[in-house]
Amino acid sequence: MMIRKMRFIVPVLLIAAVSAQGGTVTLSFNQHSTQNMFQTRDAVAEQISAFSLSIDQDFSALSVLANLEYSAFRQTAGLGFFAADAGFDYLLPTGAKSAFYFAAGGGGTFYRQEYGAFSSLGANLLGAFKTYLAPSSILKLQWQGMYAVYKDSLFDFLSQIATLSIDKYFKTRTTFKADAEWGYKYFLHPFLPEPIEPLTEAVTTMAASNGMGTGTGSGSGQGWGGQRYQGGNGFIPRTSSEGGGAGIGHISLSLLAAQGIGDIVGLSVSAVRQWTVTGENPFLSIEEFYLVQNPSTDSFSWEGRQLNGRITMNLPWSVELKAGYTYSDKTYPGVESMSLEGVPLGLGRNDLRHLFEARLEKNFRRGSLFLAYSWVDNRSSDPLFVWKSHFIMCGFQWNLPVGRKGGIS
Amino acid sequence: MSTKFALIPILAALVAGPAAGQTAGHFYDVDKEVKIEGIVRQVSLEPRYKGTAPFLVLSVEDPRDAKRYSIEVSPSWFFNQDIHGGERVTVVGSLTGGPGEAPTVIAREVRWRGETITLRDKRGFPSWQGGPQRKRGIRRFGSF
Numbered sequence: 420m421m422i423r424k425m426r427f428i429v430p431v432l433l434i435a436a437v438s439a440q441g442g443t444v445t446l447s448f449n450q451h452s453t454q455n456m457f458q459t460r461d462a463v464a465e466q467i468s469a470f471s472l473s474i475d476q477d478f479s480a481l482s483v484l485a486n487l488e489y490s491a492f493r494q495t496a497g498l499g500f501f502a503a504d505a506g507f508d509y510l511l512p513t514g515a516k517s518a519f520y521f522a523a524g525g526g527g528t529f530y531r532q533e534y535g536a537f538s539s540l541g542a543n544l545l546g547a548f549k550t551y552l553a554p555s556s557i558l559k560l561q562w563q564g565m566y567a568v569y570k571d572s573l574f575d576f577l578s579q580i581a582t583l584s585i586d587k588y589f590k591t592r593t594t595f596k597a598d599a600e601w602g603y604k605y606f607l608h609p610f611l612p613e614p615i616e617p618l619t620e621a622v623t624t625m626a627a628s629n630g631m632g633t634g635t636g637s638g639s640g641q642g643w644g645g646q647r648y649q650g651g652n653g654f655i656p657r658t659s660s661e662g663g664g665a666g667i668g669h670i671s672l673s674l675l676a677a678q679g680i681g682d683i684v685g686l687s688v689s690a691v692r693q694w695t696v697t698g699e700n701p702f703l704s705i706e707e708f709y710l711v712q713n714p715s716t717d718s719f720s721w722e723g724r725q726l727n728g729r730i731t732m733n734l735p736w737s738v739e740l741k742a743g744y745t746y747s748d749k750t751y752p753g754v755e756s757m758s759l760e761g762v763p764l765g766l767g768r769n770d771l772r773h774l775f776e777a778r779l780e781k782n783f784r785r786g787s788l789f790l791a792y793s794w795v796d797n798r799s800s801d802p803l804f805v806w807k808s809h810f811i812m813c814g815f816q817w818n819l820p821v822g823r824k825g826g827i828s
Numbered sequence: 829m830s831t832k833f834a835l836i837p838i839l840a841a842l843v844a845g846p847a848a849g850q851t852a853g854h855f856y857d858v859d860k861e862v863k864i865e866g867i868v869r870q871v872s873l874e875p876r877y878k879g880t881a882p883f884l885v886l887s888v889e890d891p892r893d894a895k896r897y898s899i900e901v902s903p904s905w906f907f908n909q910d911i912h913g914g915e916r917v918t919v920v921g922s923l924t925g926g927p928g929e930a931p932t933v934i935a936r937e938v939r940w941r942g943e944t945i946t947l948r949d950k951r952g953f954p955s956w957q958g959g960p961q962r963k964r965g966i967r968r969f970g971s972f
Contacts, residue, residue: 443954475956477903480881510881510903515872518882520907547907551871554913588912596910677941682865682918685942731942739944784950818955 442476449814453709456495458795459803466493467710469814483507484524490710497533498711502526506543517550528712537714539574541567555588573611573656574714578604592679603668604719609701613660654715655703665701667719667752669693683733688726695722699753704768704801709810721749723769737782745774756801770799786817856922856934856952864897864919864933866890871913873906882906888917898932902947902956915940922952 449469456465471488485505492498506524513519522545530537547561564579579602586596671693678686705715729743747770754768773796780789793810854877870887877883881903888897899919911917917940921933936948947956 443956445955477880479879480903482881482904510906512873512875512882515874518873518906549907551913554868554870557910557912559910586910586912588914590914592916594912679916679941682916682939683942733939733942733944737944739942782944782946785953786949787946818949818953 442474444819445471445473445475445816446819447471447473447814447816449812451710452811453808454810455806455808456492456498456709458707458709458797458806458808460806461803462806462808463494465495465709467491468493469710480510481507482509486526497531498708500528500530500534500537500711502528508545517548520547520549521545536569536571536574537711538570539567539714541565552585557584557586559584569714572607573609575607576604577607578602578719586675594675594677596675596677598671598673598675600671600673601669602671602719603666603697604717605664605666606701607664608662609656609665610659610662611656612662613658654706657701657703666698667695667700668697669695669719669722685731686729687731688728690727691725693722693724695752700751701753703753703755704757705751705754716751720754721751723747723749725749739780739782740778741780742777743775745772745776747772747774756799757803759802764800766800768799768801768804770797770804772797785819786815788815789813854924854934856936856948857924858922858951860923861920861936862923862933864888864890864899864921866897866917866919868911868913868915868917869896871911876900886911886917886919888919896930898930899938900932900934901938902935902954904956905945905947909945911940 447470451467451469452465453467454464455462457463467490469488469490471486473486474484476483483505484507486503488502490498490500490502504524504526506522506526508520508522511519511521523543525540525542527540528538543563543565545561545563547559549557549559552558560581560583562579562581564577566577568575580600581602582598582600584596584598586594588594671691673689673691675687675689680686700720702715705713705720707713707716725745725747727743727745729741732740734740749770749772751768751770756764756766756768758764775794776791777793778789778791780787789812791810791812793812794808795810796807797804799805866888868886869889872885872887873882874885875882876885883903884901884905886899886901888899889895890897897919899921917938919933919935919939920937921935923931923933925932934948934952936946936950936952938945938947948954
């Protein structure tokens with residue numbers, strides 16, 4: 420099995436490495452351990468090994484990139500995925516203090532049959548402008564558009580995000596930064612057809628016809644995908660006789676204050692407030708897996724607030740320590756809280772989360788080694804999503820010397 | 829094909845890489861590595877080399893003797909990091925520049941606000957990677 424995989428991976432590596440002459444090649448390996456893979460009250464422990472290879476090649480102001488990634492899950496083997504993406508970016512200076520940045524890319528993520536519904540192909544465009552209003556003040560504008568199609572077309576979407584940020588650095592070594600964001604995500608066809616029979620049976624039928632196995636379609640633990648869909652069990656689509664698409668849009672404001680203390684310590688606090696200004700989530704219930712790009716929830720899904728505090732320290736022997744705490748209060752418009760028996764509770768889903776994170780990183784001659792620990796306490800109006808868990812991650816990154824050594828690259 | 833044999837050309841390709849394209853005059857000389865601690869006075873985007881993207885260049889003043897250094901950072905950093913005039917930085921890099929020229933440092937490592945940004949390995953090979961597009965992906969607990 421492993422040899423079969425290597426026969427595929429090795430030629431890819433060879434082509435990638437040879438084509439990267441003069442560029443940058445980065446290999447990384449991360450090992451993750453979690454007590455709660457699916458982030459529900461029914462904790463499932465998991466060990467995940469993630470490998471990646473990135474290549475970056477500059478051609479004048481144009482830079483080409485490619486990335487390959489493979490993640491293996493020990494318990495939930497069906498979640499193992501292979502991802503590949505490629506793209507280019509272009510830097511266009513407009514004087515010594517300003518520049519435009521453009522990027523385009525595409526890629527795919529491919530899961531095994533059990534989670535085949537998550538497999539996707541996508542493309543993205545990005546345009547940004549950055550300028551120094553003064554040596555101590557920066558203005559940035561950015562727009563990003565994305566399009567993705569999934570094996571299960573419920574998740575197909577178009578999205579765009581525009582951001583504006585401005586900051587100011589003071590002699591007291593304090594930086595203030597303000598961000599404003601507008602985002603809109605349009606699910607192209609997120610609804611199942613209206614059931615003729617009772618809802619739960621119809622969901623079961625449709626899920627099965629989508630190759631997702633059988634399930635009860637409730638929050639009872641059987642879930643949308645049913646028995647062949649290991650873990651999770653929180654996702655429930657809506658039905659509609661009209662079909663069509665559904666969009667959700669938000670605006671958000673964030674403020675950040677950062678303070679340098681001495682030469683080795685950095686402190687920052689930030690606050691984000693996000694409002695859903697149009698539409699709602701098209702799904703009745705959503706879920707969020709660790710380390711998996713879950714298509715039913717992302718930065719568009721919620722409104723509420725988030726507070727963050729962080730400390731960064733440069734320690735002796737090229738060791739860096741980062742630690743932070745994040746409190747979030749998120750409501751998911753359109754998503755219902757349900758009892759463990761799958762009965763709607765008549766209120767929207769709201770999650771309060773406390774997240775502690777710490778990361779220790781040691782830099783070596785050609786790479787880095789890190790150890791990270793996180794602890795999450797998630798309280799939710801939906802009892803399925805009341806959980807606490809630890810996450811441990813360690814890994815290394817190795818930069819291969821295929822670039823030129825001169826000042827240029 | 830045996831996997832052991834398959835790895836040989838990969839390693840050969842990787843080892844052959846560094847020999848290509850080194851420039852005679854302006855290159856990272858590990859024997860001329862210096863550490864500069866100072867205040868950023870100017871930030872600019874300058875075309876430094878033919879056939880490459882413009883570089884982010886910092887003008888850093890050493891407060892002890894008011895000497896200014898031109899710090900070559902990298903092509904992509906202009907968008908990835910926000911560094912301001914007036915900030916204190918520590919730069920480790922290779923000193924270049926002939927007699928009568930302003931001292932220039934090819935940065936290997938930049939430290940500020942308690943963070944270390946590694947731009948090159950200890951032999952001077954670049955390790956930077958592009959702009960905001962690279963920041964996509966899944967938010968992992970502990971990844972910051």
